[in-house]
Amino acid sequence: MRVGLRLFASYADALGTRSLDVTLADGATVRDALAYVRALPGASALPPAPLMAVNAEYAPLDQPLSHGDEVALIPPVAGG
């Protein structure tokens, strides 16, 4: 399946990109999407357990993904 990955703020700077479309195996979870990102150049700057979101909602690592989902890594927030 295809999913969209989104990166923001310091994570986008570290990896040099803000979004990419990737192919994951059927049955993939949020953990698999994160593993994909971890293999990219610059990913060593990511923390051990970044917060993740699926379709604009915080999501646990074992949440299954569906074709077309948007998966985001959420850096520590700074609103206010």
Place this chain on the structure above:
Amino acid sequence: MRVGLRLFASYADALGTRSLDVTLADGATVRDALAYVRALPGASALPPAPLMAVNAEYAPLDQPLSHGDEVALIPPVAGG
């Protein structure tokens, strides 16, 4: 000594006046000023123990008064 008495809001309505100058015995306290007011027509509408102020500051009943003091009866407040 002479002191000024001030009445406000529902107390002023009950007694039909907002201020009066009265003569009290030397050594008089806030309690004596209140006793003076209680003897006036309409004073039966006052509560048993109204809050009192001397010179724009809350004051206990046993506070001694001085010539020229301004003594006020403070109805339950309603600011805000």
Place this chain on the structure above:
Amino acid sequence: MNHVALVTEAIDVAALLARVSSPTVGAIASFLGTVRNVNDNRAVTGIEYSAYEEMAEREMRAIVAEAAAQVDGVPPRIAIEHRLGELSLGDVSVAIAVSHARRAPALDACRYVIEELKKRVPIWKREHYADGSRAWVDNRNTVGAVELPGVIG
């Protein structure tokens, strides 16, 4: 720097906020009291506020000093205006603005000021009702009543 006033015209909320604004602050908490169209299930058409003015200003200044003393380090900036006279529905009766570098002291001080103001500041109101009658109302017998200071002496 702090500001306390009784006013007879409409309170300019933006100007009050501007009084406590500064590049050194990161948070501004504010509270507005407004005239409601109902109280204790009676239809209210307006409110008339009056005060023992010298004492009300003195008590408000005392409350500001107490709120400032509760903050460690740089004190908050605090501005308070209370309106007197005839107010219509929706009018702002009281406005409090508090700024600080951090939000917790600003929020805490703003709340302290309105709670103490409702308990202690000698301001009174007479409500005007839809049936033409009027009544003195105080903060003990309204919804969300405050505990009044104990009788002194």
Place this chain on the structure above:
Amino acid sequence: MNHVALVTEAIDVAALLARVSSPTVGAIASFLGTVRNVNDNRAVTGIEYSAYEEMAEREMRAIVAEAAAQVDGVPPRIAIEHRLGELSLGDVSVAIAVSHARRAPALDACRYVIEELKKRVPIWKREHYADGSRAWVDNRNTVGAVELPGVIG
């Protein structure tokens, strides 16, 4: 009736307050976040805010619903705007306005919204310093840091 928005122009605080005003409310609590000239002892000259916009709006709407659910009876009216883009010193970054018939629910809900917003809403800031450098800063490593949500999963 409630209002949540991300904006790129200056926040109109008076308009936000007007959104929650009504003759049925007696209290309006508000909170403004503003750009400070110093953070962690570094001279700040400006801040650049960015967001995961769809998610930020969704989280803000969720926070509004949670705040409303905590009030018995008639829920508060809540309006929130957060600014994105380049902000200067003193600019308002976030504005929250909450109204209710009574003051306690308005003050409580206002505080709940800002505390949760600082923990959960995916908005980021990069500070610009007087020496020309820039750095991403988050709500854990600033004075008055918030507790972030635990890592999920």
